[in-house]
Amino acid sequence: MDKLKKRIADAVCSHIAGMEGVPAVPAPAEIEAALEVPPDPALGDLAFPCFRLSRTLRMAPPAIAAKLYEKLGKAPPQGVSEVSCSGGYLNFRISDAYLSGGILGEIAERGRDYGAHDFGRGKTVVLDYSSPNVAKPFHIGHLGTTVIGHSLKLLHEYAGYHCIGINHLGDWGTQFGKLIAAYRRWGDRERIEKGGVDELVALYVRVNNEIKAEEEAGKTELADASRAEFAKLEHGDAENLALWEWFKKISLAEYEKTYKQLGITFDSYNGEAFYTDKMPEQVEILREKGLLKLDNGASIVDLSAYNMPPCLILKSDGSTLYPTRDIAAAVYRKRTYHFDKCIYVTSAGQSLHFAQWFKVVELMGYDWYDELYHVPYGTVSIGGEKLATRTGNVILLRDLFAAAVEKCRSIIEEKNPSLKEKDETAEAVGVGAVIFYYLFGNRMRDINFVMDDALDFNGNTGPYAQYTYARTSSILEKAGPFEPRAEKGALEEPERDLIKTLSLFPEKTAAALEEMEPSVVTRYIIEVCNAFNRFYQACRIASCPDGDVRAFRLTLTRATHDILGRALELICMKHPDQI
Ligand code: ARG
16 A cells, blocks of 8 residues: 555645645655545545645645646546545545555465565664563563563564564562572472462562561561571572572463463573673763762762652662663663664553663763663553452462463353364463453553453454454365465455455554554454455355456455464464364
C-alpha cells in the first residue's frame, strides 16, 4: 500500500505545482501521511482531506478537491481505478488489478517476510526486559516487561536489527543477607531442592516478618545477622557465595519454565551482581567530573536543575545502589555490544529512576545518552478470578498461565474431544489468551484481567485469532497442492477487503516499532481475522468450481495464513494448526 500512497501523493503534488498562482507546493511525504481511509468504503479506499492545503493554497477545501479532481479524474495514478470528490475530500478507489496481481502477487512472493523491513540492517539493539528479582515472586507485574520486551525484540529483528536480549536479574542486594540468615536458621536443603523458588519465597517472607516482630520488641538480632551475612557475601565468603549461586539457580529454573511456555530465550542473564566490579570506574568518573555531592553522608548527583530529585549513587556506608548498577551496566553494554539503541522495559513506576540515571549518563559526558530508551507500561490487576496465592497477596505469573491453560483444556474437552495434541494446544491457547488480552490495549493503559473475556472464542481474543489461523491451516491442508494465482478479474467485496487489510502489514510492523507498541500488531491481527472470516463466509474457497478462482482464493488464504502466523509470532504467540 505504501507504494500506491506514494504514487497518489506524487500525482497530487505535481498537479498542485501545475496550478496557477500557487504560493507553495507541499512535500509529497506530507500528502502521503495525510491519506486516510474513508469512513464509508463506497466512497473509495483512500481519501485525501483537502482542508490540509487550504491555508497554503488560500482556497476553500471543496474548491481544491474540485480542481484536483479535474486533472486526476481523467488520468488517475497507476493502481487507481477511479477518483471522485465529495466536499473537501478527494477519494481514490484502488483498482482490482492492482490489489490482486500487484499486492497479493507481492504477498504471495514474499510470504512471511511481507511485513519485514531493512531499516535496522547493520544496527544493534540491546533490550533489557523481564528481569525478575531472585528469590522474590515472579508475579503478574512482570507480565508486561516480559511480553512487551520480547515482542519489541522480535519486531526489531523483523526490521533487520541485530538484537541482544538481556535479563537484568535482580540478583544482588541486602535481601540475600536476609535469605542466608533465614536459611541458616530454618532452611532445609532437601525441601528447597524439591519445592524450588516457592520455598525460598516462603523463607524470605518469614524472615521479613520476624525482623518486623523483632523490631517491635526492640530487638535487632536477626536484622544484624542478615546484615552480617550480606557483608560476608560482598567480601567473597565462599560458603555464602555458594548459597547465593544456589538460590539463583533454583529461581532461574522456575523462571525458565515460564519463558519456555512463552517461547522466550535470552542472550544474557547478566544481572545486577555482574556489575559489582564495574561500578568503581563510573563512581570515579562521577567524582572527577565534580558531579558527586555529599548529602548526609550519602553521595548523590544533584538534578534539581532538571526538576528531578537527586540520583543516589552511594549510601553513607559506601555501598552502591540500583542506579549505580544501571549506569555501570549501560557503559558495559555500550562497550561490549556497540548498541545503536538500548531499550529498558519496566513498569511506569520506574520512569523517574530511568529519567534520573539517563540524565546522569548525559552529564558524565557519554555522547550516546540519547540512545537509551525507557519503555514504560501500566499496571495489571485481576478481576473476578480466584487464583492461588502461595505467597502473600501477589499473583504469580505461573499461576495465571496455569489457570488459563486449565480452563482452555476443559473448553477443548467439551468442544473438540477428539483433538490430537490436547495438552500442547491447551497450553498454546491458554498462554496465548493471556498474552493477547494483555497486549491488546496501549501499553500505558492499566488493565484489569478478566479470564473469561480473555478466553472468549467470539471476542477480540487470542483464541479467536488462533482459531482463525487454524481455519486457514485446515483449508490449505484439505485443498492439497495448488498452483498459486494472484490474478483475478473483478474482485468480490470481501476479497478486496481482505487484500487491502493484508497490504497493511508492513505499515503496522513499522508503526509498532516506531511507537514501541506491540498492541498495534495485536489489533491488526483482529482486523485480519475479521476480514478473513467475512471472506470465508461469503466465498467458496477450495470447493469453488472455477479452477482459476479456486487457485486465487487458495493463494489469498495462504497469504492470510502467512501474515497471521507471522503477526502472532511477533507478539509471542504460538499458533497450532488445529484447535
Ligand atoms: N529487577 C527489577 C524489578 O523487578 C527490574 C530491572 C529492570 N532493568 C534495569 N536495568 N533496571 O523491578
